[in-house]
């Protein structure tokens with residue numbers, strides 16, 4: 001007997017742009033498709049819609065054709081927490097929608113061995129015209145539960161969701177936060193054996209995010225299976241046993257969460273900024289900055305992308321007279337506001353790993369919150385300003401963990417979120 005909870009084989013999904021999603025039409029089509037899906041659910045398989053994955057290697061074979069997924073295959077073992085990562089438009093949501101029978105694949109199959117609860121983007125999973133209460137029972141029925149079984153869980157679901165009296169309001173009137181809270185409560189409390197979660201942790205307040213992570217952890221500890229999609233590399237590393245990476249519809253690999261994150265970062269790595277030929281610079285130029293390169297952890301081969309809370313290294317390549325030189329790197333946010341400065345002491349700059357003259361600036365726990373930043377680089381020697389380059393390098397900061405903790409949503413609005421601790425005099429009241 002197979003140990004896999006989810007088997008994905010050669011899955012492809014084709015969209016024809018401008019005509020809307022294939023296989024989706026009016027309410028009648030939706031109902032017919034739902035009935036077909038229910039039949040397939042009983043058989044535990046996702047059939048390919050008529051059509052062919054087609055040949056050719058490009059994800060986009062013409063301007064109007066788009067392959068959201070191309071020949072994707074992997075297994076999720078029973079009791080495993082698998083992370084699915086990829087940049088915007090990589091095909092993650094499409095894959096989850098196929099697994100949840102919301103849409104059909106163009107080619108390939110997915111086998112689900114067990115009762116699955118899914119928590120997808122806002123707008124899927126619930127019927128907008130129905131109340132929260134009605135949707136809870138509808139979801140239970142789709143999971144194959146009796147009305148009695150759902151009724152037994154109902155109070156727990158409402159309590160977890162913190163929806164209160166809004167449970168009798170149509171969900172189309174819910175805020176996205178309310179919607180996600182109820183959706184997570186339903187998906188995780190109706191006792192599915194397999195849980196599929198799409199990026200829910202980005203929504204909701206810090207306390208609810210924490211509750212979701214705790215719920216997912218206990219779910220995993222009970223030996224149940226989770227497929228977890230996130231842009232948050234911190235959550236992927238702290239929650240998952242393994243992760244796979246999607247790139248423009250194709251699965252490019254996987255491994256431990258750390259290996260997968262490295263692959264994800266390398267995918268968008270930007271070349272080290274080559275500054276040797278920049279002419280818009282100041283200073284006497286007897287020493288010059290020739291390159292700037294920043295990376296996260298030991299991912300020196302994936303420069304340009306850094307993770308919040310993780311160690312970061314910035315390498316400043318040099319030429320000329322480097323004795324007695326000091327370096328300042330000034331960090332600016334997307335609004336060109338100064339955020340922080342890293343200033344070296346005067347030193348003979350040498351990168352001991354290559355013997356080329358360079359400064360290495362090491363930041364043990366990067367406090368910059370996710371977003372785009374740039375660096376201005378300045379060199380000084382005994383004669384004063386040697387070199388200065390504005391916007392010497394761009395940095396993209398992605399979500400990570402600071403001492404094991406993810407950022408709460410309000411912290412994302414601040415460019416800096418340093419590690420800190422609170423001391424309460426005489427203990428809490």
Ligand SMILES: Nc1ncnc2c1ncn2[C@@H]1O[C@H](COP(=O)(O)OP(=O)(O)OP(=O)(O)O)[C@@H](O)[C@H]1O
Pocket residue numbers: 015016017020021066067068086087088089090091092093094095
């Ligand atoms: N209904 C649709 N009709 C046409 N194209 C679609 C449809 N849904 C998705 N796509 C396209 O398919 C590709 C994959 O989209 P998908 O939403 O699966 O990516 P994703 O990895 O989930 O991205 P994100 O992280 O931004 O949510 C994208 O290019 C997207 O524009």
